Amino acid sequence: MTRWLANHARALRDALDRLRHPLIPTALSVIVIGSALALPLLLHLAARNLATLSGQLDAEPQLTLFLDTNATETETEAVARLLARHPAASTVRFVTRAEALADLRTSAGLGGSVDDLGRNPLPDAFVVTGREGDPTGLETLRDEAASWRKVEHAQLDALWARKLAATVRVGRVAALLLASLLGIALTAVTFNTIRLQILGRRDEIELSKLIGATDAFIRRPFLYFGLLLGAGGGLAGLGMVALAVATLNRQLSGALLLLGGVGGFSGPAISDAAAVVGVAAGLGWFGAALSVGRHLRRFEPS
DSSP states (O other): OHHHHHHHHHHHHHHHHHHHSSHHHHHHHHHHHHHHHHHHHHHHHHHHHHHHHHHHTOOOOEEEEEEOTTOOHHHHHHHHHHHHHOTTEEEEEEEOHHHHHHHHHHHSSOHHHHHTTOSOOOOOEEEEEEOTTOTTHHHHHHHHHTTSTTEEEEEEESHHHHHHHHHHHHHHHHHHHHHHHHHHHHHHHHHHHHHHHHHHTHHHHHHHHHTTOOHHHHHHHHHHHHHHHHHHHHHHHHHHHHHHHHHHHHHTHHHHHHTSSOOOOOOOOHHHHHHHHHHHHHHHHHHHHHHHHHHGGGOOOO
8 A cells, every 4th residue: 555655646746747847838738728617617607697696686577567547446356357367377466556656655765756746646556476487478468468458558577587597597508518618628638738748758658668667657647747737727717717707896896886785796616616626637637548548558668
């Protein structure tokens, strides 16, 4: 066990030396990998922040039917019966003219202005909540209710939130697809970097085989190099994302204040950061394994 640990420690030290010498090509590879990881991570964060925003701003659509101010009690009850029978309506709440006026007076801070009107200009209204899982039902009800007797206006609220939720779902799928494609690119970068290292150390590898070194012994430093290169790229990508989030929050600070209480654009959580570094390290290891497995067999001592 001690010998096994010593062999891995030696391979890790060798990989660290290869990362430092030469430093500039390694740094460029880390930047390329970091950029490839930052793009899908930013898209994922954008989708997550949009989902949070839509949740804070009430995504439940409601249909409001405003009645004619001259509607009689019988005509109002007729509209209520139509709503009760409609399959798209989950809950129906009747708001009287007096309740609407009282709400306007208290919520909008227009008490003095409302009192100066002398009469109540607001109509009675029905507030309808749609059934869950049927986002288009209220649209159908709105179109039908517009032609009902004594319904003056039909207004569908928060429909934008449904569209935003659909956009978030598309964004998450796009982030996953982009991450998959760029993961292939990360593997290719590591594969090519390891290939160049193997070609540059051909004589050393052949000499090692000549004195009895096993393929596993020769392969081990290259695998650690790929793992460290991927992990470094993951850390670089997180740094790029952190810089982008900080810049975005500075630029959007005024707009966020107008939204009233909505927080800024949040960066990756600890679990997200760990996943990025772990996946990047794993892909780096995988790319190194492919490259070493392909090229090491070609080098045999002469």
